Amino acid sequence: MSALKTLNPYFLKHKKLLLYGVVFIILSNFLTIFPIKFIGKAINIIAHSLTSSDSLDKKQLLKQLLLYGGIIVLAPITSGIMKFYMRQTIIVASRRIEFELKNNIYKHYQTLSFSFFKKFKIGDLMNRISEDVVNVRQYLGPGIMYSANLSIMLIIILGYMLASDPIMTFYAILPLPFLSYFIYNQSTVINKKTKIVQGKQSELSSFVQDSFSGIRVIKSFTKEDYIISKYIDQSNQYRNETLSLTTTEAIFSPLMILIIGLSNLFILYIGGQRYIDGKINVGTITDFFLYLNVLIWPFTALGWVISMIRRAEASMERINDFLSVKEEIKNSNFNLYPIKGEIRFENVSYTYPNTGIQALTNLSFEIEPGETIVFMGKTGAGKSTIALLLERLIEPNSGMIYIDDQPLSEHNINIIRDKIGYVPQESFLFSDTIYNNISYGIENATLEQVEKYAKKAEIHSNIMEFKDNYQTEVGERGVTLSGGQKQRISISRALIKDPTIFLFDDSLSAVDTETEEKILSNIENDIGIKTTLIITHRVSSAKHSNRIIVLDKGKIIEMGTHSDLISNQGFYSELYKKQITQKLS
Template identity: 45%
Template structure:
């Protein structure tokens, strides 16, 4: 219950639902206890008067007495039926309070988890896979809801029924009550033992379910690669292995759970037998009536489902605790990317790196070493280097996806950690190397970056990114849906839509992270010419492995293995005859070869 205590704040929030639910449970239990008493009265009425009835045989008084008996039994039957209807009505109200409460908590909990996911830094998503994240917010929350709904409902029903019924049974006959309740301690010990096994196997199932979800998510995301390499059968076989592991763990749990119902029903049957045995002896002695035995048998049967549900409820609680433990692991994860002073202001766009070093916390890879450069407002900087040289890491530090390991990053003279994170990122337009488009229309994908993007802004951004013509060639134009991750568009079209999305928000700082890698040289030159207008008045960082993209920039920085090896203008670097010129000559030779 330690892990589940996290949910107490929600139980307090919906305390009126819970309080009304308890009230309705108590009333419904009253309406199932009263009929047993009516049965006792009816049987005792018949038992006490049956000899008198027989003594009036062949007399008119016997018929009159029969009619009186029949009317009395009919009245008792009618009252019992009324009690059953009233109990049904209040059971309905129980579900309308407690089960509804569980659904409301489920809604709140999912929103809390999703909101918390959104607040966590990029490093969190590098450490955890998507399938596991999805499984926790769906499967785990569903299991927690079962604890908040059926588990609490049946648990409260059991507690209140025992609190009301057991003392009343003792008040009637202590010995008979003891015989009826003898199996219950045995049942409790058995449940405690079996639930320890259930708890362990439930956690194993959750881990297996997360692994299965992760595998399926990756397979569907990479379906193009799977089909291209004709690995469908291998994928199916691996899924079968993962699914079989989940099946075996589920069957192991089911085998343990299968012990509950035979065990419980056997013990309840034993209670009934002991009740009849002990009660019959006392009827013979004259201390009890047949009505008392019938009443106690009904009480034993009333306890049958609550006691039977005890095992099921215990299993739900154990699985919910395992699920909440997994949820708490993420909910207790804190975001270390926070603002120290919460500065909110419109940026000018001056960027400074001073002796910046960075080591990725999840992998330990040293990506940057003693990086120092500056870009004035409205200027452009090209960062050139081979794959793995640390180019994209610089973009991540500017948008504060990570904090530096050493040194400092400044914007407009203030260290970046002083700025409000949302305010900072809202003034940065970022085009990632790995383009991601949402399964929506092209218009909505371009307008995604800003809450104020109207049709005119979207169209202008599409023209600036040289994708307007492609969009208008589609039958539905800007209303064309791009499919999951933009799968219906070519690589170049996706990159240009991504550029348009960044431009549409009119950012103070624009970062292009190898944004033209999927377009040919001709299209690249067209986009670069359009970018000249876009870059005016805003600080621009162009990250690329192509030297052709660097021609637009006022300054160029050449990275190699996380270090700056050269910096200057295009002409200055060509004159040095170093790494930049070597890379330039290679790429120009390759371009000329392709043109031939």
């Protein structure tokens, strides 16, 4: 239960609603149980009036019968109203706590570092905020409501039963703990099997999703038969797991009815004997049947609630695991100031913690404000890692990064990120309109502003060809756009921020070299004294640079101007020759 202690502050916040809920539970239970003994009394009156010949006595009995009838009808109606308020308080409190918990988890996710998100699968992160929170909410709502209901009902009903006949009470209740245990056991098995079925179902739907997304590759490689047999295989697994769950569920009801039947049998047998012995009357037997009827649901709920609490505890532990992760990169500077754009790396090394790959080793370079530097090198050389470090999405293991001669770690992180116009390698677009995607980084952007920067990124004329122009929805992650269109929208999104430092991470790879030229000279005309870092595999981008840095295995192997590196006869000049020959041919 220790993990569930995290919920105490939430309980305290909603204590009023929860307390009202308990009051309504007490009232509703009392009103459910209270009229039962009047049913027994009414039966005794009817039995008595059948044998009585006194008309005055019969009149008196009828009056009493009417009074009992009134109680028997009115009490359950009032109990129903109380049950309504019981749900309106406890379930509403649980829904509010669920809402607050979800918001807190989401807020916490937003504070966590970039490497945290690289460590966990998206599906896993989503589960904490959906399935796990639902499990906790079920404990908070139905869990608490039924536990309170059972305890209160048990106290009231046991009082009545013991007052009527202690021996019959013992026999009537005897099978009920077995009922709770059985329900707990079955619920645990059903939960486990349901999880497996859900897992198989999501495997199947991701497989189908994947095969639809990759339909082009499947057809090109004529893999249709392979895909169909794989689908049938996965579908068979799903069917087998579902059938196993259905069998468990099918055993559930008959066994439950058997245990309840045993209780009824005990009442009939023991009650019958005690009636023959003259120890109780017919009304008492009727009362016990009715008491048992009322008790069955709480005892059933007990088993269910125990398994629910165990599930909630496991879920809360998983949620707590995430909530206890601390912000790795904290901002300690909240001043507002301008940035000139001078960048200095001094012996910077970085190793990715999850793979142990050393991406950069003792890297040192300096960039003056307004300079354009091109980073080149084989794939995996460490170029994108420089971009991540500059945005302070990750921190160096050793060495220092300076911006405007001040350590990056001492800067206001929000200013740095705001003043860097970053265009990522995979142009991620939100499922929204083109307008909202371009204006993402600034508030209340006008259409003129959006158009201006779309023109600079050479995408405006494309957008004007779409039916809804700037209001065109780009679909999930921009699926309705070509790779080059996505890249140029992503560039417009960086340009509109009017940053001091531009950071292009291989962000022109999907446009032809002519468009690339145009975009870079559009930006150049506008840049003024802005620092620009271009990570690229194309020598055409290098033309616009002051210097080129070539990396290999996280180290600088060449640095200089285009003509310096051509005469160097190294990686750059080889690449240049290759790409120029390709262009000419």
